[in-house]
Amino acid sequence: MAAVARVGTRGSSLARAQTEWVVERLRALAPDRDWEPVVVTTTGDAGAAVSLGTGVFVKELQQALLEGTVDLAVHSLKDLPTDPVPGLTIAAIPQRADPREALVGAPLGGLPAGARVGTGSPRRSAQLRRLRPDLEVAPIRGHVPTRVGKVHAGELDAVMLAAAGLGRLGIAADWLFDPEVVLPAPGQGALAIETREGAFDTGLLAALDDPDTRAAVVAERAVLRELGGGCMLPVATYGRLRAGTLLVEGSVTSPDGAKQAWARAEGDPAYPADLGARVAKELVVLGALEILGDTGRAGTP
Numbered sequence: 001m002a003a004v005a006r007v008g009t010r011g012s013s014l015a016r017a018q019t020e021w022v023v024e025r026l027r028a029l030a031p032d033r034d035w036e037p038v039v040v041t042t043t044g045d046a047g048a049a050v051s052l053g054t055g056v057f058v059k060e061l062q063q064a065l066l067e068g069t070v071d072l073a074v075h076s077l078k079d080l081p082t083d084p085v086p087g088l089t090i091a092a093i094p095q096r097a098d099p100r101e102a103l104v105g106a107p108l109g110g111l112p113a114g115a116r117v118g119t120g121s122p123r124r125s126a127q128l129r130r131l132r133p134d135l136e137v138a139p140i141r142g143h144v145p146t147r148v149g150k151v152h153a154g155e156l157d158a159v160m161l162a163a164a165g166l167g168r169l170g171i172a173a174d175w176l177f178d179p180e181v182v183l184p185a186p187g188q189g190a191l192a193i194e195t196r197e198g199a200f201d202t203g204l205l206a207a208l209d210d211p212d213t214r215a216a217v218v219a220e221r222a223v224l225r226e227l228g229g230g231c232m233l234p235v236a237t238y239g240r241l242r243a244g245t246l247l248v249e250g251s252v253t254s255p256d257g258a259k260q261a262w263a264r265a266e267g268d269p270a271y272p273a274d275l276g277a278r279v280a281k282e283l284v285v286l287g288a289l290e291i292l293g294d295t296g297r298a299g300t301p
Contacts (some may be wrong), residue, residue, distance in 0.1 A: 004034045005200075008061045008070035011039040012143045017168045018191055019074040022094065022208070029207055038070050044079075062088060065196055072195040072205065077187035077217055080194075082225035091205035092193040096213040097164035099189035099238065101127075101182050102173035104166065105151040105158030110174075111135060115157040118150060122255065124160045126234040127182045129257030144169055164189035183236035183251050186220035212241050215269040216248075222276025223250040227283065233292060237279070241269055248272075250279040252288040261286035 005026075009019035016037070023035045044056035057079040064070045065088055077093065101124060103117070111117065111132070118140035119125050125137040138156060140147055144165050150156045158174070162184070166173050190213055193205050216239035223237040237250040246269035251262040263282035265275045280288075 003032075004036055005072065006036050006038045006070045008038050008040050008064050008073035010042055010057065010061070014144050014165050014169055015074070015076075018076065021168065022074050022191065022193060025094075025208055026204070030204060038064075040064050040070070040073075062194070065194060068196075068199075071200055072193055075192045075194060077190040077192040078185040080187070080192055082221050087197055088194055089197050089202070090192045091195050091200070091202045092207075092209040093214045093217060094191050094193070094208045095210040096216070097189040098167055098176075099184045100163040100179050101177040101184055102161055102163040102166055103158045103175035103177075104148050104161060104171065105156065105174055107175040108132065108177070111157060116155075117158045117160055118147060118156045119160040120147075121160075121185070123185060123234040123236050123253070124182075126253035126255055126257055127236065127251075128160060129255075130253055130260060131182070131257075133257060144171070162188055179238050180249070183238045183249060186224045186235070186237045187217045190217050212269075215246055215272040216240055219246060219248045219272035219276035219279075220250075222273040223248070223280045223283075226277050226280030227252070227288060227292065235292075237276070239272070239276075245269070246272060246275055248275045248279050250276075250283055252283055252291045254291050259287070259291050261288040261291060 007019055007023055009015050019037050023037060026035050040061050042057050042060045058075050061073040062085050065073055113134040114136055116136045116138050117128060118138045120139060120141050128137060140150065144161060147159045147161060148171060151159055163173055163176055193208065219239040220237040224235050227235055234253045239246060239248040245266050247266040249264040251260055253260045261283045263279050263286060265278040267275050
C-alpha cells in the first residue's frame with residue numbers, strides 16, 4: 001500500500017468535519033500511513049443556480065475514485081444514490097450520529113402562527129406542514145452555517161436541519177423532533193466510506209463499520225429504492241434495532257402535509273433490504289405513489 005492515502009471530501013465545513021472524524025479514526029488504526037484529505041468540488045456545491053437532484057453531491061467524488069485521484073471518499077450517506085456504481089464499493093458505514101431532525105431558532109411550540117421556517121428539503125417541509133400548517137415554510141439553500149446565519153440575521157424565525165450536522169459543527173439545536181413522529185431521510189446521520197473495489201485495504205476500513213448502523217440504513221435505502229425516489233422527494237424512513245429485531249418505518253407526505261402514508265415492518269436484521277422492501281410495498285398499497293405523483297414524480301426513473 002502507498003504511504004499516503006488520499007481521502008476525498010467536499011469542501012463544506014460539515015463535509016470537512018465529517019472527513020476529519022473519519023481520518024482521526026483511520027490514523028489511530030494505521031498511524032504509519034499519511035491520511036491526506038483532498039477537497040473535490042461537486043455539482044451541488046456550485047451554488048443556488050444549480051438544480052438539486054440525485055447524486056449532485058457525490059458524482060465528482062465517485063469519478064475521482066474511479067480515476068484514482070483519491071483512494072477513498074467520505075460521503076453523507078443520505079446523498080448517495082441507491083444504485084451502486086460499478087467498480088466502487090461502500091467499504092464502511094461507521095456508527096451513526098443522531099438521526100433526528102432539529103430546529104435552530106426556537107422550539108416547535110415556541111413558534112407563533114405565521115413564523116417563517118427555512119428548509120431546502122421537500123421531505124422536511126411536508127412533514128413540518130403536517131405538524132404545523134400555520135407556519136410559513138421558506139425554501140433555502142446553502143451550507144449549514146449559512147442557513148443558521150439567516151436566523152441570527154432575523155431573516156427567518158427558525159431553520160430545520162439534521163441534528164447530526166449541527167452536532168458535528170458544534171451548533172446547538174433548539175428543538176429535536178421525535179424520530180417516530182418526523183421520520184428522517186434514508187441514511188440521515190450516517191457516513192459512507194467508499195473506495196474502488198480491490199484497490200484499497202478494505203479490511204482496514206471495515207474496522208470502522210458498525211453492523212447495526214449498516215443494517216438500519218440498508219433497510220432505509222431499500223424503501224427509497226423500491227419507491228424510485230431521490231433525495232429531493234418527501235420519502236422518509238427510519239430503521240433501528242431493538243432487542244435483536246430490526247424495526248423499519250417509512251412515510252410519504254404530500255407537499256401541503258394533508259396526505260400521508262405511513263408503514264412499518266420488523267424482523268431479522270440479517271435481511272434488512274427485505275424489510276425495507278416490505279415497508280415500501282405497504283406504502284404503495286396506502287397510496288404513496290399517488291402522493292409522490294402529486295410532487296411531480298411522474299416519469300421519474
